[in-house]
Amino acid sequence: MxxxxxxxxxxxxxxxxxxxxxxxxxxxxxxxxxxxxxxxxxxxxxxxxxxxxxxxxxxxxxxxxADYIPALAKxxxxxxxxxxxxxxxxxxxxxxxxxxFAIESISKLFVLSRVMNQLGADELEKRVGVEPSGMPFNSVLAVELIPNHTANPFVNAGAMATTGLVRGGTQDERWAEILGTMEAFANRSLPVDQEVYRSESETNSHNKGIAQLLLSYGRMQGDVLGAVDLYTRQCSVSxxxxxxxxxxxxxxxxGVNPLSSKRVVARxxxxxxxxxxxxxxxxxxxxxxxxxxxxxxxxxxxxxxxxxxxxxxxxxxxxxxxxxxxxxxxxxxxxxxxxxxxxxxxxxxxxx
Missing domain, CATH: 3.40.710.10 (DD-peptidase/beta-lactamase superfamily)
Structure with a gap:
Protein backbone atom coordinates (compact mmCIF):
# COMPACT_ATOMS: atom_id res chain seq x y z
CA MET A 1 0.00 0.00 0.00
CA ALA A 66 18.71 22.73 -23.42
CA ASP A 67 17.72 24.91 -26.38
CA TYR A 68 19.71 23.25 -29.17
CA ILE A 69 17.04 20.53 -29.21
CA PRO A 70 13.78 22.43 -29.82
CA ALA A 71 11.56 19.87 -28.08
CA LEU A 72 13.58 20.16 -24.86
CA ALA A 73 13.46 23.95 -24.90
CA LYS A 74 9.66 23.76 -24.55
CA PHE A 101 11.06 13.33 -19.73
CA ALA A 102 13.58 12.36 -22.38
CA ILE A 103 16.35 10.16 -20.99
CA GLU A 104 18.97 11.70 -23.33
CA SER A 105 22.58 10.96 -22.34
CA ILE A 106 21.59 8.80 -19.38
CA SER A 107 20.70 6.18 -22.00
CA LYS A 108 24.46 5.81 -22.61
CA LEU A 109 24.76 4.18 -19.20
CA PHE A 110 22.34 1.37 -20.03
CA VAL A 111 23.64 0.76 -23.54
CA LEU A 112 27.13 0.56 -22.02
CA SER A 113 25.80 -2.07 -19.61
CA ARG A 114 24.34 -4.08 -22.51
CA VAL A 115 27.51 -3.98 -24.59
CA MET A 116 29.66 -4.83 -21.58
CA ASN A 117 27.43 -7.84 -20.97
CA GLN A 118 27.98 -8.91 -24.59
CA LEU A 119 31.69 -8.17 -25.01
CA GLY A 120 33.11 -7.98 -21.49
CA ALA A 121 34.75 -5.06 -19.72
CA ASP A 122 38.22 -5.55 -21.22
CA GLU A 123 36.97 -5.57 -24.79
CA LEU A 124 34.81 -2.50 -24.17
CA GLU A 125 37.82 -0.64 -22.81
CA LYS A 126 39.90 -1.70 -25.82
CA ARG A 127 37.32 -0.71 -28.44
CA VAL A 128 35.84 2.43 -26.90
CA GLY A 129 38.05 3.60 -24.02
CA VAL A 130 37.21 4.80 -20.53
CA GLU A 131 39.33 7.93 -20.05
CA PRO A 132 37.93 11.45 -19.56
CA SER A 133 38.40 13.51 -22.70
CA GLY A 134 38.87 16.88 -20.99
CA MET A 135 36.67 18.39 -23.70
CA PRO A 136 32.94 19.01 -24.24
CA PHE A 137 30.81 15.88 -24.68
CA ASN A 138 30.14 16.68 -28.36
CA SER A 139 33.71 17.68 -29.25
CA VAL A 140 35.01 16.95 -32.74
CA LEU A 141 38.46 18.11 -31.72
CA ALA A 142 38.67 15.28 -29.17
CA VAL A 143 38.24 12.76 -31.98
CA GLU A 144 40.98 14.44 -34.00
CA LEU A 145 43.43 14.67 -31.13
CA ILE A 146 42.84 11.13 -29.85
CA PRO A 147 42.17 9.14 -33.05
CA ASN A 148 43.09 5.77 -31.54
CA HIS A 149 40.03 5.67 -29.27
CA THR A 150 36.79 7.52 -28.53
CA ALA A 151 37.66 8.64 -24.97
CA ASN A 152 34.78 6.98 -23.08
CA PRO A 153 31.21 5.69 -23.58
CA PHE A 154 29.62 8.87 -22.21
CA VAL A 155 30.92 11.45 -24.68
CA ASN A 156 28.92 11.45 -27.91
CA ALA A 157 31.69 9.88 -29.99
CA GLY A 158 32.16 7.03 -27.54
CA ALA A 159 28.42 6.62 -27.04
CA MET A 160 27.76 6.23 -30.75
CA ALA A 161 30.66 3.78 -31.03
CA THR A 162 29.18 1.83 -28.10
CA THR A 163 25.73 1.79 -29.70
CA GLY A 164 27.36 0.57 -32.90
CA LEU A 165 28.64 -2.48 -30.98
CA VAL A 166 25.16 -3.68 -29.94
CA ARG A 167 24.62 -7.08 -31.48
CA GLY A 168 21.87 -7.78 -33.99
CA GLY A 169 21.45 -8.77 -37.60
CA THR A 170 19.17 -5.86 -38.43
CA GLN A 171 18.46 -2.35 -37.23
CA ASP A 172 15.24 -3.55 -35.63
CA GLU A 173 17.03 -6.34 -33.77
CA ARG A 174 19.63 -3.94 -32.39
CA TRP A 175 16.92 -1.53 -31.32
CA ALA A 176 15.08 -4.36 -29.56
CA GLU A 177 18.28 -5.10 -27.62
CA ILE A 178 18.68 -1.45 -26.59
CA LEU A 179 15.08 -0.81 -25.60
CA GLY A 180 14.73 -4.21 -23.94
CA THR A 181 17.74 -3.46 -21.77
CA MET A 182 16.37 -0.11 -20.62
CA GLU A 183 13.00 -1.68 -19.91
CA ALA A 184 14.62 -4.45 -17.86
CA PHE A 185 16.37 -1.76 -15.82
CA ALA A 186 13.13 0.19 -15.32
CA ASN A 187 10.91 -2.89 -14.86
CA ARG A 188 8.29 -1.55 -17.25
CA SER A 189 7.65 -0.76 -20.90
CA LEU A 190 9.22 2.53 -21.99
CA PRO A 191 7.91 4.61 -24.91
CA VAL A 192 9.89 6.72 -27.33
CA ASP A 193 8.93 10.40 -27.22
CA GLN A 194 8.28 10.86 -30.93
CA GLU A 195 8.43 14.67 -30.76
CA VAL A 196 11.87 14.54 -29.16
CA TYR A 197 13.00 11.88 -31.65
CA ARG A 198 11.92 14.00 -34.61
CA SER A 199 13.44 17.12 -33.11
CA GLU A 200 16.77 15.41 -32.48
CA SER A 201 16.79 13.69 -35.85
CA GLU A 202 16.39 17.06 -37.55
CA THR A 203 19.27 18.60 -35.59
CA ASN A 204 21.82 15.76 -35.33
CA SER A 205 24.07 16.69 -38.25
CA HIS A 206 26.91 17.31 -35.77
CA ASN A 207 26.67 13.74 -34.47
CA LYS A 208 26.57 12.43 -38.04
CA GLY A 209 29.79 14.30 -38.74
CA ILE A 210 31.44 12.81 -35.64
CA ALA A 211 30.35 9.33 -36.71
CA GLN A 212 31.82 9.76 -40.18
CA LEU A 213 35.06 10.96 -38.64
CA LEU A 214 35.14 7.90 -36.39
CA LEU A 215 34.60 5.72 -39.45
CA SER A 216 37.59 7.33 -41.16
CA TYR A 217 39.73 6.47 -38.11
CA GLY A 218 38.43 2.93 -37.94
CA ARG A 219 36.68 3.46 -34.60
CA MET A 220 33.24 2.64 -36.05
CA GLN A 221 32.41 0.07 -38.68
CA GLY A 222 29.41 -0.82 -40.79
CA ASP A 223 26.35 1.38 -41.03
CA VAL A 224 27.47 4.37 -38.99
CA LEU A 225 24.44 6.47 -39.90
CA GLY A 226 22.25 3.61 -38.73
CA ALA A 227 24.13 3.69 -35.42
CA VAL A 228 23.55 7.44 -35.19
CA ASP A 229 19.82 6.87 -35.69
CA LEU A 230 19.76 4.19 -32.97
CA TYR A 231 21.66 6.54 -30.67
CA THR A 232 19.19 9.34 -31.40
CA ARG A 233 16.26 7.04 -30.71
CA GLN A 234 17.71 5.74 -27.44
CA CYS A 235 18.14 9.33 -26.23
CA SER A 236 14.44 9.95 -26.98
CA VAL A 237 13.10 7.22 -24.69
CA SER A 238 10.72 8.66 -22.11
CA GLY A 255 22.91 -5.79 -11.40
CA VAL A 256 19.67 -7.30 -10.10
CA ASN A 257 16.50 -5.24 -10.46
CA PRO A 258 15.14 -4.84 -6.90
CA LEU A 259 11.52 -4.84 -8.09
CA SER A 260 11.57 -7.76 -10.52
CA SER A 261 14.46 -9.69 -8.87
CA LYS A 262 15.80 -10.34 -12.40
CA ARG A 263 19.49 -10.00 -13.22
CA VAL A 264 20.06 -7.27 -15.80
CA VAL A 265 23.85 -6.81 -15.65
CA ALA A 266 26.57 -9.34 -14.96
CA ARG A 267 27.80 -8.80 -11.42
Whole structure:
Protein backbone atom coordinates (compact mmCIF):
# COMPACT_ATOMS: atom_id res chain seq x y z
CA MET A 1 0.00 0.00 0.00
CA UNK A 2 1.21 3.48 -0.81
CA UNK A 3 1.49 5.72 2.21
CA UNK A 4 1.37 9.50 1.85
CA UNK A 5 3.34 11.31 4.53
CA UNK A 6 3.13 15.07 4.79
CA UNK A 7 5.27 17.54 6.64
CA UNK A 8 3.31 19.21 9.43
CA UNK A 9 3.59 22.56 11.14
CA UNK A 10 4.53 24.57 8.03
CA UNK A 11 3.06 27.83 6.81
CA UNK A 12 2.33 26.49 3.34
CA UNK A 13 1.16 23.11 2.21
CA UNK A 14 4.19 20.80 2.12
CA UNK A 15 4.90 18.29 -0.62
CA UNK A 16 3.66 14.79 -0.05
CA UNK A 17 6.19 12.00 -0.22
CA UNK A 18 4.94 8.75 -1.65
CA UNK A 19 6.45 5.68 -0.02
CA UNK A 20 6.08 2.18 -1.40
CA UNK A 21 7.73 -0.29 0.96
CA UNK A 22 9.23 -3.38 -0.59
CA UNK A 23 9.55 -6.74 1.10
CA UNK A 24 12.66 -5.55 2.88
CA UNK A 25 11.23 -2.44 4.57
CA UNK A 26 13.13 -1.88 7.81
CA UNK A 27 11.88 -0.72 11.15
CA UNK A 28 13.63 1.14 13.95
CA UNK A 29 16.71 3.30 13.95
CA UNK A 30 19.32 3.08 11.19
CA UNK A 31 22.78 4.49 10.88
CA UNK A 32 23.07 6.82 7.88
CA UNK A 33 26.29 5.74 6.21
CA UNK A 34 27.74 4.44 2.96
CA UNK A 35 28.71 1.23 4.76
CA UNK A 36 27.25 -1.61 2.62
CA UNK A 37 26.66 -3.89 5.61
CA UNK A 38 25.00 -1.29 7.86
CA UNK A 39 21.21 -0.89 8.09
CA UNK A 40 19.58 1.40 5.56
CA UNK A 41 18.18 4.73 6.73
CA UNK A 42 14.67 4.33 8.12
CA UNK A 43 11.59 5.23 6.07
CA UNK A 44 11.23 8.30 8.29
CA UNK A 45 14.78 9.39 7.48
CA UNK A 46 14.32 8.91 3.74
CA UNK A 47 11.01 10.79 3.87
CA UNK A 48 12.43 13.70 5.84
CA UNK A 49 15.49 14.20 3.66
CA UNK A 50 13.42 14.02 0.45
CA UNK A 51 11.03 16.67 1.74
CA UNK A 52 13.88 18.89 2.88
CA UNK A 53 15.70 18.64 -0.45
CA UNK A 54 12.54 19.36 -2.42
CA UNK A 55 11.59 22.40 -0.34
CA UNK A 56 15.14 23.77 -0.37
CA UNK A 57 15.51 23.78 -4.13
CA UNK A 58 12.06 23.80 -5.74
CA UNK A 59 12.19 27.60 -6.17
CA UNK A 60 15.83 27.74 -7.25
CA UNK A 61 15.88 29.78 -10.45
CA UNK A 62 19.23 28.99 -12.05
CA UNK A 63 20.21 27.46 -15.37
CA UNK A 64 18.18 27.05 -18.54
CA UNK A 65 16.68 24.27 -20.61
CA ALA A 66 18.71 22.73 -23.42
CA ASP A 67 17.72 24.91 -26.38
CA TYR A 68 19.71 23.25 -29.17
CA ILE A 69 17.04 20.53 -29.21
CA PRO A 70 13.78 22.43 -29.82
CA ALA A 71 11.56 19.87 -28.08
CA LEU A 72 13.58 20.16 -24.86
CA ALA A 73 13.46 23.95 -24.90
CA LYS A 74 9.66 23.76 -24.55
CA UNK A 75 9.61 21.67 -21.35
CA UNK A 76 8.25 23.49 -18.28
CA UNK A 77 11.35 24.64 -16.35
CA UNK A 78 9.50 24.58 -13.02
CA UNK A 79 9.12 20.79 -13.04
CA UNK A 80 11.04 19.13 -10.21
CA UNK A 81 10.84 15.61 -8.83
CA UNK A 82 13.07 13.36 -6.73
CA UNK A 83 12.95 9.62 -6.04
CA UNK A 84 14.92 7.11 -4.02
CA UNK A 85 14.75 3.34 -4.54
CA UNK A 86 16.58 0.95 -2.24
CA UNK A 87 18.09 -2.44 -3.00
CA UNK A 88 15.19 -3.89 -0.97
CA UNK A 89 12.69 -2.44 -3.42
CA UNK A 90 11.41 0.42 -1.23
CA UNK A 91 10.35 3.45 -3.27
CA UNK A 92 10.27 7.03 -1.95
CA UNK A 93 9.30 9.97 -4.14
CA UNK A 94 8.32 13.62 -3.98
CA UNK A 95 7.26 16.36 -6.42
CA UNK A 96 6.88 15.59 -10.12
CA UNK A 97 8.72 12.29 -9.74
CA UNK A 98 6.48 10.52 -12.25
CA UNK A 99 6.48 13.22 -14.90
CA UNK A 100 7.92 11.84 -18.19
CA PHE A 101 11.06 13.33 -19.73
CA ALA A 102 13.58 12.36 -22.38
CA ILE A 103 16.35 10.16 -20.99
CA GLU A 104 18.97 11.70 -23.33
CA SER A 105 22.58 10.96 -22.34
CA ILE A 106 21.59 8.80 -19.38
CA SER A 107 20.70 6.18 -22.00
CA LYS A 108 24.46 5.81 -22.61
CA LEU A 109 24.76 4.18 -19.20
CA PHE A 110 22.34 1.37 -20.03
CA VAL A 111 23.64 0.76 -23.54
CA LEU A 112 27.13 0.56 -22.02
CA SER A 113 25.80 -2.07 -19.61
CA ARG A 114 24.34 -4.08 -22.51
CA VAL A 115 27.51 -3.98 -24.59
CA MET A 116 29.66 -4.83 -21.58
CA ASN A 117 27.43 -7.84 -20.97
CA GLN A 118 27.98 -8.91 -24.59
CA LEU A 119 31.69 -8.17 -25.01
CA GLY A 120 33.11 -7.98 -21.49
CA ALA A 121 34.75 -5.06 -19.72
CA ASP A 122 38.22 -5.55 -21.22
CA GLU A 123 36.97 -5.57 -24.79
CA LEU A 124 34.81 -2.50 -24.17
CA GLU A 125 37.82 -0.64 -22.81
CA LYS A 126 39.90 -1.70 -25.82
CA ARG A 127 37.32 -0.71 -28.44
CA VAL A 128 35.84 2.43 -26.90
CA GLY A 129 38.05 3.60 -24.02
CA VAL A 130 37.21 4.80 -20.53
CA GLU A 131 39.33 7.93 -20.05
CA PRO A 132 37.93 11.45 -19.56
CA SER A 133 38.40 13.51 -22.70
CA GLY A 134 38.87 16.88 -20.99
CA MET A 135 36.67 18.39 -23.70
CA PRO A 136 32.94 19.01 -24.24
CA PHE A 137 30.81 15.88 -24.68
CA ASN A 138 30.14 16.68 -28.36
CA SER A 139 33.71 17.68 -29.25
CA VAL A 140 35.01 16.95 -32.74
CA LEU A 141 38.46 18.11 -31.72
CA ALA A 142 38.67 15.28 -29.17
CA VAL A 143 38.24 12.76 -31.98
CA GLU A 144 40.98 14.44 -34.00
CA LEU A 145 43.43 14.67 -31.13
CA ILE A 146 42.84 11.13 -29.85
CA PRO A 147 42.17 9.14 -33.05
CA ASN A 148 43.09 5.77 -31.54
CA HIS A 149 40.03 5.67 -29.27
CA THR A 150 36.79 7.52 -28.53
CA ALA A 151 37.66 8.64 -24.97
CA ASN A 152 34.78 6.98 -23.08
CA PRO A 153 31.21 5.69 -23.58
CA PHE A 154 29.62 8.87 -22.21
CA VAL A 155 30.92 11.45 -24.68
CA ASN A 156 28.92 11.45 -27.91
CA ALA A 157 31.69 9.88 -29.99
CA GLY A 158 32.16 7.03 -27.54
CA ALA A 159 28.42 6.62 -27.04
CA MET A 160 27.76 6.23 -30.75
CA ALA A 161 30.66 3.78 -31.03
CA THR A 162 29.18 1.83 -28.10
CA THR A 163 25.73 1.79 -29.70
CA GLY A 164 27.36 0.57 -32.90
CA LEU A 165 28.64 -2.48 -30.98
CA VAL A 166 25.16 -3.68 -29.94
CA ARG A 167 24.62 -7.08 -31.48
CA GLY A 168 21.87 -7.78 -33.99
CA GLY A 169 21.45 -8.77 -37.60
CA THR A 170 19.17 -5.86 -38.43
CA GLN A 171 18.46 -2.35 -37.23
CA ASP A 172 15.24 -3.55 -35.63
CA GLU A 173 17.03 -6.34 -33.77
CA ARG A 174 19.63 -3.94 -32.39
CA TRP A 175 16.92 -1.53 -31.32
CA ALA A 176 15.08 -4.36 -29.56
CA GLU A 177 18.28 -5.10 -27.62
CA ILE A 178 18.68 -1.45 -26.59
CA LEU A 179 15.08 -0.81 -25.60
CA GLY A 180 14.73 -4.21 -23.94
CA THR A 181 17.74 -3.46 -21.77
CA MET A 182 16.37 -0.11 -20.62
CA GLU A 183 13.00 -1.68 -19.91
CA ALA A 184 14.62 -4.45 -17.86
CA PHE A 185 16.37 -1.76 -15.82
CA ALA A 186 13.13 0.19 -15.32
CA ASN A 187 10.91 -2.89 -14.86
CA ARG A 188 8.29 -1.55 -17.25
CA SER A 189 7.65 -0.76 -20.90
CA LEU A 190 9.22 2.53 -21.99
CA PRO A 191 7.91 4.61 -24.91
CA VAL A 192 9.89 6.72 -27.33
CA ASP A 193 8.93 10.40 -27.22
CA GLN A 194 8.28 10.86 -30.93
CA GLU A 195 8.43 14.67 -30.76
CA VAL A 196 11.87 14.54 -29.16
CA TYR A 197 13.00 11.88 -31.65
CA ARG A 198 11.92 14.00 -34.61
CA SER A 199 13.44 17.12 -33.11
CA GLU A 200 16.77 15.41 -32.48
CA SER A 201 16.79 13.69 -35.85
CA GLU A 202 16.39 17.06 -37.55
CA THR A 203 19.27 18.60 -35.59
CA ASN A 204 21.82 15.76 -35.33
CA SER A 205 24.07 16.69 -38.25
CA HIS A 206 26.91 17.31 -35.77
CA ASN A 207 26.67 13.74 -34.47
CA LYS A 208 26.57 12.43 -38.04
CA GLY A 209 29.79 14.30 -38.74
CA ILE A 210 31.44 12.81 -35.64
CA ALA A 211 30.35 9.33 -36.71
CA GLN A 212 31.82 9.76 -40.18
CA LEU A 213 35.06 10.96 -38.64
CA LEU A 214 35.14 7.90 -36.39
CA LEU A 215 34.60 5.72 -39.45
CA SER A 216 37.59 7.33 -41.16
CA TYR A 217 39.73 6.47 -38.11
CA GLY A 218 38.43 2.93 -37.94
CA ARG A 219 36.68 3.46 -34.60
CA MET A 220 33.24 2.64 -36.05
CA GLN A 221 32.41 0.07 -38.68
CA GLY A 222 29.41 -0.82 -40.79
CA ASP A 223 26.35 1.38 -41.03
CA VAL A 224 27.47 4.37 -38.99
CA LEU A 225 24.44 6.47 -39.90
CA GLY A 226 22.25 3.61 -38.73
CA ALA A 227 24.13 3.69 -35.42
CA VAL A 228 23.55 7.44 -35.19
CA ASP A 229 19.82 6.87 -35.69
CA LEU A 230 19.76 4.19 -32.97
CA TYR A 231 21.66 6.54 -30.67
CA THR A 232 19.19 9.34 -31.40
CA ARG A 233 16.26 7.04 -30.71
CA GLN A 234 17.71 5.74 -27.44
CA CYS A 235 18.14 9.33 -26.23
CA SER A 236 14.44 9.95 -26.98
CA VAL A 237 13.10 7.22 -24.69
CA SER A 238 10.72 8.66 -22.11
CA UNK A 239 11.24 7.92 -18.41
CA UNK A 240 10.48 9.51 -15.03
CA UNK A 241 12.59 10.19 -11.96
CA UNK A 242 10.97 7.16 -10.35
CA UNK A 243 11.96 4.99 -13.32
CA UNK A 244 15.47 6.38 -13.16
CA UNK A 245 15.77 5.58 -9.46
CA UNK A 246 14.70 1.99 -10.14
CA UNK A 247 17.29 1.80 -12.93
CA UNK A 248 19.97 3.17 -10.65
CA UNK A 249 18.96 0.83 -7.85
CA UNK A 250 19.53 -2.08 -10.23
CA UNK A 251 23.17 -1.01 -10.43
CA UNK A 252 23.28 -0.49 -6.66
CA UNK A 253 21.92 -4.02 -6.25
CA UNK A 254 24.86 -5.55 -8.14
CA GLY A 255 22.91 -5.79 -11.40
CA VAL A 256 19.67 -7.30 -10.10
CA ASN A 257 16.50 -5.24 -10.46
CA PRO A 258 15.14 -4.84 -6.90
CA LEU A 259 11.52 -4.84 -8.09
CA SER A 260 11.57 -7.76 -10.52
CA SER A 261 14.46 -9.69 -8.87
CA LYS A 262 15.80 -10.34 -12.40
CA ARG A 263 19.49 -10.00 -13.22
CA VAL A 264 20.06 -7.27 -15.80
CA VAL A 265 23.85 -6.81 -15.65
CA ALA A 266 26.57 -9.34 -14.96
CA ARG A 267 27.80 -8.80 -11.42
CA UNK A 268 31.45 -8.59 -12.48
CA UNK A 269 30.68 -5.62 -14.73
CA UNK A 270 29.16 -3.43 -12.00
CA UNK A 271 32.47 -2.02 -10.61
CA UNK A 272 33.58 -1.06 -14.13
CA UNK A 273 30.28 0.64 -14.93
CA UNK A 274 30.28 2.59 -11.65
CA UNK A 275 33.89 3.64 -12.28
CA UNK A 276 33.00 5.08 -15.70
CA UNK A 277 30.09 6.92 -14.06
CA UNK A 278 32.35 8.40 -11.41
CA UNK A 279 34.94 9.60 -13.92
CA UNK A 280 32.70 10.74 -16.77
CA UNK A 281 29.04 10.77 -15.73
CA UNK A 282 28.52 14.53 -15.45
CA UNK A 283 30.48 15.62 -18.50
CA UNK A 284 33.24 18.12 -17.66
CA UNK A 285 31.80 18.60 -14.17
CA UNK A 286 32.49 14.98 -13.19
CA UNK A 287 35.55 15.84 -11.11
CA UNK A 288 33.70 18.45 -9.09
CA UNK A 289 30.80 16.04 -8.58
CA UNK A 290 33.13 13.34 -7.26
CA UNK A 291 34.83 15.92 -5.05
CA UNK A 292 31.59 17.24 -3.54
CA UNK A 293 29.23 14.26 -3.61
CA UNK A 294 31.39 11.17 -3.90
CA UNK A 295 28.88 9.01 -5.78
CA UNK A 296 28.83 7.50 -9.27
CA UNK A 297 26.36 9.56 -11.30
CA UNK A 298 24.99 10.12 -14.77
CA UNK A 299 23.15 13.12 -16.14
CA UNK A 300 21.25 13.96 -19.30
CA UNK A 301 20.33 17.23 -20.99
CA UNK A 302 16.65 16.33 -20.59
CA UNK A 303 17.07 17.27 -16.92
CA UNK A 304 17.55 13.84 -15.41
CA UNK A 305 20.28 12.86 -12.97
CA UNK A 306 20.92 9.60 -11.11
CA UNK A 307 23.42 8.75 -8.37
CA UNK A 308 24.20 5.24 -7.13
CA UNK A 309 25.04 4.31 -3.55
CA UNK A 310 26.48 0.80 -4.04
CA UNK A 311 24.69 -2.02 -2.21
CA UNK A 312 22.20 0.46 -0.72
CA UNK A 313 20.04 2.70 -2.94
CA UNK A 314 19.89 5.11 -5.84
CA UNK A 315 18.77 8.73 -5.90
CA UNK A 316 17.25 10.25 -9.04
CA UNK A 317 16.06 13.75 -9.81
CA UNK A 318 14.40 15.54 -12.70
CA UNK A 319 14.51 19.28 -13.34
CA UNK A 320 15.04 20.71 -16.87
CA UNK A 321 17.19 23.84 -16.27
CA UNK A 322 20.85 22.97 -16.83
CA UNK A 323 24.17 24.49 -15.84
CA UNK A 324 26.89 25.40 -18.35
CA UNK A 325 28.06 21.77 -18.45
CA UNK A 326 24.63 20.34 -19.29
CA UNK A 327 23.68 19.04 -15.83
CA UNK A 328 20.42 19.70 -13.98
CA UNK A 329 20.94 22.52 -11.48
CA UNK A 330 18.21 21.53 -9.03
CA UNK A 331 19.02 17.86 -9.51
CA UNK A 332 22.65 18.33 -8.51
CA UNK A 333 21.79 20.41 -5.46
CA UNK A 334 19.09 18.02 -4.28
CA UNK A 335 21.17 14.87 -4.66
CA UNK A 336 24.18 16.52 -3.04
CA UNK A 337 22.02 17.50 -0.06
CA UNK A 338 20.50 14.03 0.26
CA UNK A 339 23.84 12.26 -0.08
CA UNK A 340 25.47 14.54 2.47
CA UNK A 341 22.62 14.26 4.97
CA UNK A 342 22.52 10.47 4.71
CA UNK A 343 26.30 10.07 4.73
CA UNK A 344 26.34 8.36 1.36
CA UNK A 345 29.74 9.53 0.03
CA UNK A 346 31.62 6.34 -0.94
CA UNK A 347 34.94 7.93 -0.05
CA UNK A 348 34.01 8.36 3.63
CA UNK A 349 35.35 5.54 5.78
CA UNK A 350 33.12 3.63 8.17
CA UNK A 351 35.72 2.55 10.71
CA UNK A 352 35.95 3.70 14.36
Missing amino acids: TLLLTLAAMGCRPPSVSIQPGLGARQGQARATSCPTCPLPTPEEFTRVLQEAYLRYKDLNEGKN VDPSLFGIAIVTVKGDVYEVGQSQHP ISARDLAVMGATLANE ENIPHILAVMMMNGLYDASGGWAFRVGLPGKSGVGGGLVAVVPNRYAIAAFSPPLDAYGNSVRGQRAIEYIASTLGANVFIGTGP
